[in-house]
Amino acid sequence: MKKIFSSTLARGLLWQAVGWLVGALFITGIRALMGLQAIDASKFFFTEPAWVFGGLLGALFFIGGSGIVSDWFKWAKGEETSEHHEDPAGGEKYFNLSLDHKVIGIQYTLLALALFVIGGTFALIFRLELAHSGLQLLTLQWYNTLMSLHGILMIIGILLGVSGVINYLVPMLIGAQDMAFPRLNAFSYWVAVPGAVLLLSSLALGGFDTGWTGYPPLSARAPVGMQMFFLGVFVAGWSSILGALNVIASVIRMRAKGMTAFRMPILVWAAIATSLIALTATQLIGLSFQLVMFQRLLGMGFFDPAKGGNPVLFQHLFWFYSHPAVYVFVLPGLGVISELLPVFVRKPLFGYRWVAMSSLGIALVGFLVWAHHMFTSGMNDYLRVPFMYSTLLVAVPTGVKFFSWVATLWKGKIETPTPMLFVLGGIIVFLLGGLSGPPNATVATDLHLQDTYWIVGHFHDTIFGGYVFPFFAAIYYWFPKATGRRMNETLGKIHFWLMTPSFLVLTLFMMRIGLLGMRRRIADYDPALGFDWYQLIMTIAGFTIALSVLIFFINFFRSMKHGEKADGNIWNSRSPEWQVPSPMPVHNFDQPFEVVGEPYDYGLTDAPYIKFAKSTHK
Amino acid sequence: MAHLNKSDALRQGIIIFVFLAVLTALEFFIAVTLEAVALLVVVALVKAGLVLYYYMHIYKLSQEADDEDEDRHSLAYKTATNRLGLWLFLLSDSFVFGGLAVARFNLLGLTRPELNQLLGLAVTSVLLLSSFSMNRAEVSMEHGDRKNFLLFTVLTFLLGAGFVAGVVFVEWPTAIAEGVTPSANAAGAIFFMMTGMHAFHVLTGLIFLFVIWNNGRRGVYTQEKHWGVEAATVYWHFVDVVWIFFYPALYLIGKLI
Ligand SMILES: [Cu+2]
Numbered sequence: 056m057k058k059i060f061s062s063t064l065a066r067g068l069l070w071q072a073v074g075w076l077v078g079a080l081f082i083t084g085i086r087a088l089m090g091l092q093a094i095d096a097s098k099f100f101f102t103e104p105a106w107v108f109g110g111l112l113g114a115l116f117f118i119g120g121s122g123i124v125s126d127w128f129k130w131a132k133g134e135e136t137s138e139h140h141e142d143p144a145g146g147e148k149y150f151n152l153s154l155d156h157k158v159i160g161i162q163y164t165l166l167a168l169a170l171f172v173i174g175g176t177f178a179l180i181f182r183l184e185l186a187h188s189g190l191q192l193l194t195l196q197w198y199n200t201l202m203s204l205h206g207i208l209m210i211i212g213i214l215l216g217v218s219g220v221i222n223y224l225v226p227m228l229i230g231a232q233d234m235a236f237p238r239l240n241a242f243s244y245w246v247a248v249p250g251a252v253l254l255l256s257s258l259a260l261g262g263f264d265t266g267w268t269g270y271p272p273l274s275a276r277a278p279v280g281m282q283m284f285f286l287g288v289f290v291a292g293w294s295s296i297l298g299a300l301n302v303i304a305s306v307i308r309m310r311a312k313g314m315t316a317f318r319m320p321i322l323v324w325a326a327i328a329t330s331l332i333a334l335t336a337t338q339l340i341g342l343s344f345q346l347v348m349f350q351r352l353l354g355m356g357f358f359d360p361a362k363g364g365n366p367v368l369f370q371h372l373f374w375f376y377s378h379p380a381v382y383v384f385v386l387p388g389l390g391v392i393s394e395l396l397p398v399f400v401r402k403p404l405f406g407y408r409w410v411a412m413s414s415l416g417i418a419l420v421g422f423l424v425w426a427h428h429m430f431t432s433g434m435n436d437y438l439r440v441p442f443m444y445s446t447l448l449v450a451v452p453t454g455v456k457f458f459s460w461v462a463t464l465w466k467g468k469i470e471t472p473t474p475m476l477f478v479l480g481g482i483i484v485f486l487l488g489g490l491s492g493p494p495n496a497t498v499a500t501d502l503h504l505q506d507t508y509w510i511v512g513h514f515h516d517t518i519f520g521g522y523v524f525p526f527f528a529a530i531y532y533w534f535p536k537a538t539g540r541r542m543n544e545t546l547g548k549i550h551f552w553l554m555t556p557s558f559l560v561l562t563l564f565m566m567r568i569g570l571l572g573m574r575r576r577i578a579d580y581d582p583a584l585g586f587d588w589y590q591l592i593m594t595i596a597g598f599t600i601a602l603s604v605l606i607f608f609i610n611f612f613r614s615m616k617h618g619e620k621a622d623g624n625i626w627n628s629r630s631p632e633w634q635v636p637s638p639m640p641v642h643n644f645d646q647p648f649e650v651v652g653e654p655y656d657y658g659l660t661d662a663p664y665i666k667f668a669k670s671t672h673k
Numbered sequence: 674m675a676h677l678n679k680s681d682a683l684r685q686g687i688i689i690f691v692f693l694a695v696l697t698a699l700e701f702f703i704a705v706t707l708e709a710v711a712l713l714v715v716v717a718l719v720k721a722g723l724v725l726y727y728y729m730h731i732y733k734l735s736q737e738a739d740d741e742d743e744d745r746h747s748l749a750y751k752t753a754t755n756r757l758g759l760w761l762f763l764l765s766d767s768f769v770f771g772g773l774a775v776a777r778f779n780l781l782g783l784t785r786p787e788l789n790q791l792l793g794l795a796v797t798s799v800l801l802l803s804s805f806s807m808n809r810a811e812v813s814m815e816h817g818d819r820k821n822f823l824l825f826t827v828l829t830f831l832l833g834a835g836f837v838a839g840v841v842f843v844e845w846p847t848a849i850a851e852g853v854t855p856s857a858n859a860a861g862a863i864f865f866m867m868t869g870m871h872a873f874h875v876l877t878g879l880i881f882l883f884v885i886w887n888n889g890r891r892g893v894y895t896q897e898k899h900w901g902v903e904a905a906t907v908y909w910h911f912v913d914v915v916w917i918f919f920y921p922a923l924y925l926i927g928k929l930i
Pocket of ligand 1: 380
């Protein structure tokens with residue numbers, strides 16, 4: 056226990072609290088000296104500028120105080136630092152600063168899982184409220200806050216989960232020892248921690264009622280919690296930006312010999328596509344949130360029509376990131392599907408080049424579609440048409456992936472261990488999400504579907520199919536690589552067979568009542584609509600999903616110590632990371648390897664993908 | 674260009690500076706005599722291109738990029754990786770400034786707030802001079818001339834500090850006195866946001882300048898090994914490129930409100 060309290064995490068959190076207090080007192084003092092209002096009882100003691108500055112300083116203190124940037128300070132002073140950094144042996148390394156991409160990948164994954172648990176719990180609470188018409192459990196403000204926080208915590212959690220998978224796998228897949236910039240990699244992870252704390256702190260500061268989109272004018276007058284939401288997303292956004300920078304540089308500069316572009320694993324292609332979006336577009340959500348923060352703090356009228364501002368401008372800046380962001384979520388997931396499918400079908404991946412290019416295609420088209428979220432916003436009517444067509448265009452590269460998956464499955468020897476179940480489930484659910492998309496992209500139908508539960512159902516299908524199912528598949532599949540033990544198959548199958556049907560019921564009902572007129576983001580509905588029993592079943596389905604995830608967690612933590620030993624190539628994969636023993640050695644590959652063939656030539660004899668320089672292991 | 678000898682490299686820096694200065698004067702002249710938005714955009718693009726190529730050496734990115742057999746632990750290989758990382762960061766950062774420019778044209782269209790023209794031209798000239806002096810500092814280091822490196826780094830620092838002081842302590846109060854305040858209207862808000870975000874970047878650039886001056890003074894850098902100097906230089910010029918676009922966007926383009 057003592058080790059936990061002296062860990063990087065604990066020290067960081069302590070420093071964050073100190074910084075927060077220092078910053079808030081500093082502003083309060085200055086305001087008192089200037090004769091301004093120094094204390095604001097309606098805003099939880101401190102004034103809003105004091106809360107915001109304190110929050111920012113807290114995040115900086117976390118980074119500075121926990122020693123994450125001390126190597127950079129040494130460099131600035133002209134001192135050399137050691138190239139390698141030894142990690143402690145046990146589980147404590149996950150709570151401490153590490154420069155090893157594998158440790159950081161697992162740190163990301165654990166933080167993501169923690170946020171999923173919190174965000175999921177919020178969803179259960181407000182789902183309980185929705186089970187029956189009328190208000191039983193929550194006030195309107197609490198409903199709005201939990202609904203908004205569910206959205207943003209899941210989104211940040213997914214971004215961190217994506218970084219986890221990419222961080223853990225990409226250096227191994229390209230045959231590198233680590234990422235191009237290990238310290239920046241550690242920084243990218245750790246900056247997300249104070250960001251998550253800031254987001255959660257909004258709960259204690261009055262919450263916020265805008266949903267995760269934070270549109271002004273509502274966000275310009277929501278409680279102080281709104282500012283913590285903006286600040287939290289801004290801080291956590293840096294994790295995404297700098298992580299993406301690292302991935303791109305690593306893939307360009309550190310690939311194994313012979314790994315030309317069209318011999319890279321599909322997951323690496325997906326990581327590049329995802330990172331291009333995260334590197335650039337993330338800045339615009341950060342900017343749009345900063346502008347609202349300044350509007351609230353200094354009365355700057357960017358989005359205030361009374362001062363000549365334009366609220367629709369916020370939506371443009373916001374969606375320029377937030378639409379492509381969904382591709383940040385799903386592209387790595389779709390990459391995982393393409394990566395695992397050939398392994399369990401024992402056949403080459405169909406149309407490798409097309410699949411590789413489709414990830415980039417989705418990412419690039421994704422930059423041109425943002426205003427499909429704004430068909431009812433009051434923007435110029437003529438803009439609707441180009442954005443409708445560009446959005447429908449996304450179906451083309453996405454369709455390429457489906458063709459490839461179906462053709463890969465065709466006449467294959469399909470095995471269905473737990474990871475493959477989640478891959479197949481992901482394909483089916485993502486198909487539902489994909490098919491329910493074009494009606495929202497088409498202006499005529501979207502005018503009716505906008506802001507209904509249909510959208511909620513569509514969105515959850517795309518994200519579960521494109522991210523959550525593949526994420527679970529990836530954990531079941533690579534868990535042995537990280538721990539040397541495998542997760543329990545029976546529990547894994549129970550997880551899958553509980554989660555999938557309940558999830559389908561949940562989202563299909565969402566779409567159904569959405570078409571019948573259920574609005575999204577509201578705490579109550581008219582009993583005369585006849586939705587009560589739909590809502591009750593959806594709530595039961597939601598709790599069943601939670602139960603299945605609980606089983607997953609039991610399996611996950613139990614298998615770390617008691618799982619069946621699995622130190623070899625248990626899936627019979629061609630991928631480089633499985634050609635060395637599990638758990639992965641500290642510096643990945645003792646012998647560098649050379650790529651001599653195609654990555655997915657499963658079922659072909661005499662067609663190796665890689666060759667180690669000298670004798671291979673094992 | 675590292676292949677040039679020292680006097681050629683210095684001469685090139687001077688020629689580019691003269692071009693930039695003439696283009697800036699031309700820009701100012703275009704704005705006061707005729708309202709030619711397209712022309713102003715072209716001039717800004719040419720200026721940015723000159724800085725990107727001759728001062729920031731963007732072409733270095735494509736050098737030694739796909740040399741597979743190169744020793745990956747060599748200094749040259751690591752420096753090239755660092756360089757790629759820096760440029761990726763600048764790409765990311767430019768989306769912030771791009772977003773601000775979009776906001777400016779969305780909110781104000783082809784109008785602009787009334788600002789003091791001579792002050793605008795003055796701070797722009799100071800920043801341009803600092804870019805020139807930065808270039809001389811880098812060229813000096815590339816040829817192992819530590820004395821001139823230190824001298825020109827200090828000069829760049831002073832010019833940069835002068836720019837920030839000019840914007841924050843002269844230009845802002847002047848604007849406020851003329852009614853352009855952060856909270857008055859959208860035009861004021863966007864003016865303070867754009868200049869503030871830019872000044873913040875100049876301020877971080879000043880910190881980097883201090884770091885390389887301090888390390889240069891203590892002999893950390895050599896003619897062969899001075900990635901820190903290159904990084905600070907490229908960053909400094911990047912901040913100048915941003916101003917190459919922000920200056921006309923705020924001061925020159927559009928009718929007065
Ligand atoms: Cu979208």
